[in-house]
Amino acid sequence: MIDRDRLYAIFMELCAIDSEPTRERLLADRLREILTELGCTVTEDDTGEKIGGTAGNLIARLEGTGPGEPLLLSCHMDRVVPGIGVKPRIEGEFIISDGTTVLGADDAAGLAAILEGVMVLRERNIPHPPLEIVLTVAEELALLGSGHLDTGRLTSRCAFFLDAGGPVGEIVVQAPEQAKINAVFHGKSAHAGFNPEHGISAIQIAAAAVGRMKLLRIDAETTANIGSIMATGPTNIVVERCEMQAEARSLDPVKLRAQVAAMTDAMEGAAREYGGSVDISVVSCYQAYKLAEDAAPAQRAARAALGIGVPVRFKATGGGSDANIFNRRGIPSVVLSCGYEKVHTTAERIALKQLALLAQWVVAIVADGAVSG
Numbered sequence: 001m002i003d004r005d006r007l008y009a010i011f012m013e014l015c016a017i018d019s020e021p022t023r024e025r026l027l028a029d030r031l032r033e034i035l036t037e038l039g040c041t042v043t044e045d046d047t048g049e050k051i052g053g054t055a056g057n058l059i060a061r062l063e064g065t066g067p068g069e070p071l072l073l074s075c076h077m078d079r080v081v082p083g084i085g086v087k088p089r090i091e092g093e094f095i096i097s098d099g100t101t102v103l104g105a106d107d108a109a110g111l112a113a114i115l116e117g118v119m120v121l122r123e124r125n126i127p128h129p130p131l132e133i134v135l136t137v138a139e140e141l142a143l144l145g146s147g148h149l150d151t152g153r154l155t156s157r158c159a160f161f162l163d164a165g166g167p168v169g170e171i172v173v174q175a176p177e178q179a180k181i182n183a184v185f186h187g188k189s190a191h192a193g194f195n196p197e198h199g200i201s202a203i204q205i206a207a208a209a210v211g212r213m214k215l216l217r218i219d220a221e222t223t224a225n226i227g228s229i230m231a232t233g234p235t236n237i238v239v240e241r242c243e244m245q246a247e248a249r250s251l252d253p254v255k256l257r258a259q260v261a262a263m264t265d266a267m268e269g270a271a272r273e274y275g276g277s278v279d280i281s282v283v284s285c286y287q288a289y290k291l292a293e294d295a296a297p298a299q300r301a302a303r304a305a306l307g308i309g310v311p312v313r314f315k316a317t318g319g320g321s322d323a324n325i326f327n328r329r330g331i332p333s334v335v336l337s338c339g340y341e342k343v344h345t346t347a348e349r350i351a352l353k354q355l356a357l358l359a360q361w362v363v364a365i366v367a368d369g370a371v372s373g
């Protein structure tokens with residue numbers, strides 16, 4: 001039913017268009033052009049101006065041709081660095097980059113699958129409910145783009161985000177909350193050779209704090225990581241300032257609070273012990289969600305997966321996505337696995353077969369029984 005060659009071509013075209021977070025202009029323009037050709041009414045919001053980016057979120061609407069409540073399909077337009085100058089190519093059963101950049105299948109696979117899906121709906125006159133297609137910017141910056149989206153303007157109450165790893169057929173119904181911790185340790189400078197005893201090393205405080213933390217995998221639902229420690233100075237001066245950035249995530253908000261408290265306690269304890277101080281700020285990036293497996297989008301995605309002959313698996317993820325924002329704002333949302341692998345690395349790839357299945361899945365979700373295969 002889908003046109004595989006057309007799908008692979010549009011996928012590779014989208015990958016080749018430069019689009020790092022807050023620099024999505026070229027890709028947004030091309031997507032707007034294609035969606036307009038497909039009969040959608042496309043608007044762009046003012047998120048670009050608000051976040052210092054080159055483009056806002058795109059909201060495309062396609063009128064329904066059949067019964068049913070409106071559905072929302074969504075992807076993000078940005079990709080992680082290095083995402084400029086991507087040269088996608090087919091090698092064997094996969095599409096890969098040349099190894100110097102990511103491929104950008106996250107999230108061009110979703111974008112291409114939605115575009116191909118809409119093309120098929122039109123070509124085959126398949127009845128479908130009204131569609132809202134939301135393409136966000138700066139998702140990779142802790143959901144910055146969707147955070148600024150006015151979801152009150154959307155009518156759909158059943159949403160599908162094409163933005164997860166794993167084989168087509170896997171459906172994310174649970175995702176964690178994430179908190180970011182920024183800390184600045186303050187010590188006291190002194191000459192490191194003449195009178196080091198008068199100094200307090202901010203680096204030592206930070207190191208002691210990290211040494212007291214439980215990090216990485218905390219339990220089945222909780223993770224924590226230090227992302228950066230920054231302090232610079234000549235070796236003959238005791239460093240008085242050290243910055244640290246860390247994060248913690250958990251599917252369980254209570255466990256997240258506990259992990260964040262343990263990390264900040266370790267920072268404060270170390271600062272006290274060394275006679276220095278620490279300024280800490282904790283920001284909640286996004287909230288956790290857990291959707292019941294019988295919720296409308298979960299059931300619709302599962303029916304469609306069975307319809308195209310792939311096994312269904314409901315799962316939890318350790319990463320956030322725009323679905324965290326939408327679920328929080330009362331639009332029940334699942335995240336669909338797109339078949340891509342090794343995302344956020346230059347070894348990122350997607351199997352041709354998975355990309356084709358993803359486009360079929362989109363058609364089956366939207367048509368929901370009006371068509372098979």
Ligand SMILES: [Zn+2]
Pocket residue numbers: 076106107139163164
């Ligand atoms: Zn993504």
